[in-house]
Amino acid sequence: MNLSKKFQDILDGKKVDTPLVGTVTTAGILDLMDISGASRPEADNDPEKMAKLASSLHTVAKLEVIRIPFDVTVVGEALGCQTDPGTKARTLSVITHPFEANPEELEIPTDLVERGRIPVVMETISLLKSDTGLQVPLVAGIEGPADLASYLCGIRSFLKLTVKKPEIARNIIEKCIDACIICANSYLRSSADAVVIADALSSPEMMGPDAFRRIVKPSLIRFNKSIRGHSILHICGETDSIIPDILECGFSAISIEENVKDLEYVVDIAHRNNTAVIGKISTVDTLYRKVPEDVRKEAFQCLDANIDIFAPGCGLAPETPLKNIQSMVEARDEYVEKRFRFKRYNDNKKLTDFLL
Numbered sequence: 562m563n564l565s566k567k568f569q570d571i572l573d574g575k576k577v578d579t580p581l582v583g584t585v586t587t588a589g590i591l592d593l594m595d596i597s598g599a600s601r602p603e604a605d606n607d608p609e610k611m612a613k614l615a616s617s618l619h620t621v622a623k624l625e626v627i628r629i630p631f632d633v634t635v636v637g638e639a640l641g642c643q644t645d646p647g648t649k650a651r652t653l654s655v656i657t658h659p660f661e662a663n664p665e666e667l668e669i670p671t672d673l674v675e676r677g678r679i680p681v682v683m684e685t686i687s688l689l690k691s692d693t694g695l696q697v698p699l700v701a702g703i704e705g706p707a708d709l710a711s712y713l714c715g716i717r718s719f720l721k722l723t724v725k726k727p728e729i730a731r732n733i734i735e736k737c738i739d740a741c742i743i744c745a746n747s748y749l750r751s752s753a754d755a756v757v758i759a760d761a762l763s764s765p766e767m768m769g770p771d772a773f774r775r776i777v778k779p780s781l782i783r784f785n786k787s788i789r790g791h792s793i794l795h796i797c798g799e800t801d802s803i804i805p806d807i808l809e810c811g812f813s814a815i816s817i818e819e820n821v822k823d824l825e826y827v828v829d830i831a832h833r834n835n836t837a838v839i840g841k842i843s844t845v846d847t848l849y850r851k852v853p854e855d856v857r858k859e860a861f862q863c864l865d866a867n868i869d870i871f872a873p874g875c876g877l878a879p880e881t882p883l884k885n886i887q888s889m890v891e892a893r894d895e896y897v898e899k900r901f902r903f904k905r906y907n908d909n910k911k912l913t914d915f916l917l
């Protein structure tokens with residue numbers, strides 16, 4: 562089975578026989594750091610270590626789609642935010658907001674791709690996609706325009722602008738999406754199979770659906786018109802109310818969380834829009850806290866809803882047990898095998914009704 566070809570087919574909207582299992586959200590887990598010998602924060606800064614830890618997502622955790630980097634602060638950092646480097650068990654985070662006092666002064670530097678850790682991510686992609694590298698689909702992650710704006714201007718200040726001075730907020734988002742476009746095209750040129758934009762602040766629970774439609778959506782449409790390759794959008798939380806808008810933005814796939822209320826509806830309208838759906842096993846309640854049998858149950862529910870890539874619904878906690886991640890592929894294999902036998906007799910029924 563050629564995983565990269567299958568991944569491309571899924572993102573092209575073609576039907577494939579078996580759903581893939583992978584991750585497009587951050588997945589730096591402690592068990593894999595111990596096994597691979599590549600730990601953060603070194604694996605956040607050194608291409609060889611980042612490649613080693615990412616490889617273990619496939620060679621050890623068995624995932625069929627992998628993602629780098631292990632954080633969502635690379636572009637913010639390149640634009641001047643200072644970060645706390647974190648520790649093995651704590652992801653790095655933005656601690657300063659350089660444009661908080663003067664958001665209108667934000668400009669995207671022409672040498673952006675040479676700044677901060679963007680070259681590290683590009684080199685890691687080249688290492689993983691070289692002829693001697695892993696033959697596994699690789700997704701490169703970028704923080705989305707609203708998250709980037711919140712890093713640069715401070716989350717409270719930026720959300721205030723979306724309400725009181727929406728034109729300024731729009732202007733900032735357009736500059737942020739310019740940075741996302743530059744970064745995405747560099748990652749795609751380095752041979753990433755797709756880029757994923759992760760934009761937690763765009764969640765209806767954070768900025769509200771109206772602000773998303775007026776301020777962020779136009780920038781996401783421009784993003785997809787400006788990049789040369791496949792793109793995925795991840796927005797956290799209960800995104801049902803903005804799914805139709807997201808689908809109008811032109812992404813090849815959407816990555817959704819367990820809080821999405823009506824999975825079958827989301828999959829149905831996404832497929833009618835030629836968009837694949839990725840998700841949505843609970844990262845905290847199931848993958849972090851529970852055991853492989855619970856992973857199996859949730860896998861069957863997602864697969865019965867025709868999800869295209871079975872994946873964590875959001876970024877993984879570092880303490881997530883490896884055995885739970887490994888059981889994701891086992892659950893998919895069991896599901897596919899049982900469905901094959903079951904379908905011959907019960908065409909319209911769900912497998913979960915019989916097995917859980």
Ligand SMILES: [Zn+2]
Binds near residue numbers: 761874876
């Ligand atoms: Zn999320």
